[in-house]
Amino acid sequence: MFGKYKPLWGKPSKLDSAYDAVIIGGGLHGLATAYFLARDHGLTNVAVIEKRFIGFGGSGRNTAIVRANQRTQENLPLYQEALALWPILTKELDYNLMFFNCGNLNLCHSEAAMSAARLQIASAQFNGIESHLLDSKQCKEMVPALNISEDITYPIFGAMYHPPGGIVRHDAVVWGLAKGAAKHGVHIHQQTAVTGINVENGKVVSVETDRGRINTPRVLNAAGGYSAAISYEMLGIKLPISVLNIQAMVTQPLKPILNHVVSSGAYHAYANQTLKGEIATGAHMDPWPNYTTLSTAHYIKHQAQALSEMLPCLRGVRFMRHWSGLADMTPDMAPIMDGNDHIDGYYMDCGWGYFGFKSSAAAGKYMAQFMASGNCPPLLKPFSLRRYEQHRLMGEIATPVSYGPWN
Numbered sequence: 001m002f003g004k005y006k007p008l009w010g011k012p013s014k015l016d017s018a019y020d021a022v023i024i025g026g027g028l029h030g031l032a033t034a035y036f037l038a039r040d041h042g043l044t045n046v047a048v049i050e051k052r053f054i055g056f057g058g059s060g061r062n063t064a065i066v067r068a069n070q071r072t073q074e075n076l077p078l079y080q081e082a083l084a085l086w087p088i089l090t091k092e093l094d095y096n097l098m099f100f101n102c103g104n105l106n107l108c109h110s111e112a113a114m115s116a117a118r119l120q121i122a123s124a125q126f127n128g129i130e131s132h133l134l135d136s137k138q139c140k141e142m143v144p145a146l147n148i149s150e151d152i153t154y155p156i157f158g159a160m161y162h163p164p165g166g167i168v169r170h171d172a173v174v175w176g177l178a179k180g181a182a183k184h185g186v187h188i189h190q191q192t193a194v195t196g197i198n199v200e201n202g203k204v205v206s207v208e209t210d211r212g213r214i215n216t217p218r219v220l221n222a223a224g225g226y227s228a229a230i231s232y233e234m235l236g237i238k239l240p241i242s243v244l245n246i247q248a249m250v251t252q253p254l255k256p257i258l259n260h261v262v263s264s265g266a267y268h269a270y271a272n273q274t275l276k277g278e279i280a281t282g283a284h285m286d287p288w289p290n291y292t293t294l295s296t297a298h299y300i301k302h303q304a305q306a307l308s309e310m311l312p313c314l315r316g317v318r319f320m321r322h323w324s325g326l327a328d329m330t331p332d333m334a335p336i337m338d339g340n341d342h343i344d345g346y347y348m349d350c351g352w353g354y355f356g357f358k359s360s361a362a363a364g365k366y367m368a369q370f371m372a373s374g375n376c377p378p379l380l381k382p383f384s385l386r387r388y389e390q391h392r393l394m395g396e397i398a399t400p401v402s403y404g405p406w407n
């Protein structure tokens with residue numbers, strides 16, 4: 001019976017001694033890049049190397065929120081394309097990704113936050129992305145469970161409403177992309193760690209793994225929370241990435257009460273109701289760097305307090321599970337998608353912080369184009385590593401601090 005077991009992503013294959021491309025990390029970014037390399041560029045001799053199991057990192061731990069109303073002109077088109085890809089990929093991969101287009105409400109708790117939201121809405125609308133400003137009464141009409149009284153820590157002034165956003169089942173995206181990549185010939189090697197990258201005469205020539213050497217002219221660092229350590233320890237390239245923990249939890253399943261994603265920068269809390277009925281809720285990142293994936297009582301209490309104020313009908317509801325995951329955070333809250341001027345064949349797709357789920361499909365599509373052609377697609381150019389030394393940081397950083405939308 002066990003001999004017939006065949007995972008969705010094909011039979012575990014033997015590790016070949018050479019591949020046209022090696023991808024470090026079986027998260028969404030690694031899998032999406034592998035899928036598009038094979039599907040669009042005929043590069044089918046590709047290995048995804050994952051040290052644990054696919055979806056072990058942030059890809060299997062996030063709160064599944066997707067939206068396209070980012071803040072800056074550089075980010076908006078990427079997230080817009082990523083959002084449009086969910087229904088397309090569902091069909092193409094022949095796998096139900098459970099995209100629930102319920103819309104997102106990013107709450108504003110001051111006049112300053114309303115002004116910031118107006119600017120962000122204008123940027124989104126300029127790019128053809130639907131986004132509107134609501135006052136508190138309109139918020140209450142949309143989410144009757146919301147507490148719009150003035151007698152709470154951060155009274156709600158209004159919200160930025162983004163109808164095309166929503167939630168997608170994160171595990172399904174991991175499994176669907178793995179299925180799609182394997183169908184096009186990609187080898188997915190789980191329980192295999194990359195331990196070194198070998199460079200000769202300024203070119204990537206091979207990677208070392210704990211199962212042997214693989215010759216390859218291209219390697220993608222898509223290792224999420226481990227990407228900075230890999231880059232520095234294996235190639236001596238420092239990345240401006242802090243590794244921070246994000247904690248999340250779900251309540252017991254409830255009847256439908258929350259029909260939109262609701263997030264609040266002031267309360268440092270966001271919540272959505274899964275298709276199973278649980279309220280999935282997440283918190284701000286832990287403020288100190290660490291590589292553990294522990295949950296702490298502090299955050300559980302914080303979430304309970306924030307939700308009880310914002311959505312008082314949740315008082316007394318029980319948390320059933322909590323977990324956390326590593327986030328690779330850059331100083332400007334925007335990713336690094338780049339090659340390297342000194343090492344031909346070394347590519348990076350990392351530094352995604354809070355935004356690596358919602359962006360994954362489009363990022364994979366363009367990173368595949370980059371790796372196959374060696375030319376950086378125009379859409380990715382603003383995300384170069386160089387921007388940090390050239391003082392061209394992006395303005396996404398303003399979003400999480402106090403103004404509202406940060407997941």
Ligand SMILES: Cc1cc2nc3c(=O)[nH]c(=O)nc-3n(C[C@H](O)[C@H](O)[C@H](O)COP(=O)(O)OP(=O)(O)OC[C@H]3O[C@@H](n4cnc5c(N)ncnc54)[C@H](O)[C@@H]3O)c2cc1C
Nearest residue numbers: 025027028029051057058059063065194224325356357358
């Ligand atoms: C609690 C939480 C909530 C979040 N909520 C959201 C959200 O609602 N929306 C959103 O857009 N984003 C969210 N995020 C962020 C998002 O999950 C991440 O940005 C995204 O998953 C990053 O994907 P990735 O493929 O780059 O990395 P990962 O998914 O972390 O994958 C990297 C993989 O690399 C592997 N690896 C590491 N080192 C090696 C090695 N040496 N050899 C081989 N493999 C290696 C790891 O095992 C891991 O599986 C959240 C994150 C967390 C933790």
